[in-house]
Amino acid sequence: MVELFFAELKRTWILQRRYPIEVIGIVIVTVSIFYGLFLSARYVAGANFQLGDRLDSIIIGYVLWSLVVFILGNIANLLQYEAQTGTLEQLFLSQFGAVRVFLIRALASVTLQLIFVLTILLSILLLTGSRLDFPPALLLPLITVLMGANGIAFAIGALALLFKQVSQLQVIFQFGLLFLLATPIETWTGFAQVIANLLPIAPSASILRALMARGESLNFTHLTIAFVNGVVYFAIGLGLFRLAERQAKSRGILGGY
């Protein structure tokens, strides 16, 4: 498995190094969209434009969203692309099994995507003049984000296995997640708070805002909720993917496009 991880990392790295324009383009577009929105907000607010830690929270939500969008594409986009090019069936001929192959592949991709997301974050901080805290404790909620995001990615991947074309659905998911990750659910109370804890990745985003924007210390109750949330979505995603693989094999549509 370790060998497969490094082989995947090397493959992904080579592809991105050999065709850097794609990655550079995505980073520039992601930063530009945020900066455009930031300038528009400043223009509307006029000279008294002062967002303070609210701007920091928005930045965290936006950057998290871009990370999650990258992750969502890892499985569904690759599945669609490889079904088109013809390599998909070879992945299912691996003795590791498709779920493990795609899991390792997602892990390798995330490792590189974290570098791109860090570049996006630093560029935004530089352009907006915002300052964030980076305590080591942020790694824990970040792991829960990765679990939840990969769970959704596997669920969309499951649909891609069965229906092949899911790009429209991916767009809907992306906008839904933008709402989830940018909304300060920590301000919600009562029943709304319970709902917020059930939504994918939202509890993790809330912890990251507390740690990085407001400089608060790690709340272990919130972390437990985020962890359970991440594990549940991850397990659901994997389960759906396994079911879809079985269905696709039964219907003979694994490699088709």
Add this chain to the structure above:
Amino acid sequence: MKALEAYKLKKNFSRNKQVITAVKDVSLTIYPGEILAFLGPNGAGKTTSIKMIAGLIQPDAGSVRIMGKDPHRNASALQNLGAVLEGNRNLYWRLTPEENLEYFGVLKGLTRREARLAGRDLLARFDLLAKRRTPVQQLSRGMQQKLAFAVALVHRPQLLLLDEPTLGLDVEATEDVKILVREIAAAGCAILLTTHQLQIAEILSDRIAIIQKGGILAEAPTQKLIQQFSGTAYKIEMETALDESKILELEILGIQIEAQKVIYIDRLELLYKVFTILQPFPIQSVVKEQANLTEIFLQIVKQGKKSDG
């Protein structure tokens, strides 16, 4: 041990609320070092059968064993399987040959070092070393095909599935592929080959299985099948034209003669009688007429259609 044992495979698909039988009864056995040509018209069930053997389509009934292991229940069975399923489409076109070999080697359970070493050997064997650092998309179609073979063989499988391996290749590349297939089988790998180029199947295969409408119509060693369909016809060519008395004698036996020089005999028992009559005229050649695989294939498929009708 049998490299492949597929037993009574069945597969139905549902399309628009209709049940379509893709494969109704396919059993195949291949031993190490043997090449089985799996032939059939389009839509006969070849690809569905191959994908059931590879574990990519779940059969409704029947079983598959690759070196004794079931690929549908035990993923380790795939360690003994290599496949070139869609021409040269089992490659990453943006990667180089050595990068493809390393990646797919690891995917098949080798360490990166083992995959690199095995890949280098295969590149040398397939005469691709000079192109090892050229992205696949810049290679010729023939080179891509050879690389596709190398990728399928990097983990030294016991069974190789080749679905139309010469499709779209030029004459030279086709010859290269034929040589490779023979070499791979000679090294002990069992090969299941589908092709529409029946000449290639005739030259390469040890055995032939013909499938139509999801069922096997004929399965036999290639030479035996050819013999079986060749009958006992002989063609004798004379060096000089026969005189009329000899022609008359032959015609009494019911022998066909063409241009006073070419004699067709359709029964073995007449052969030596004809030789006696022909004395002392010089004979140029005696040839037993052999059916070719194309004729045999068409005949079997036609018979299959008749028995269905």
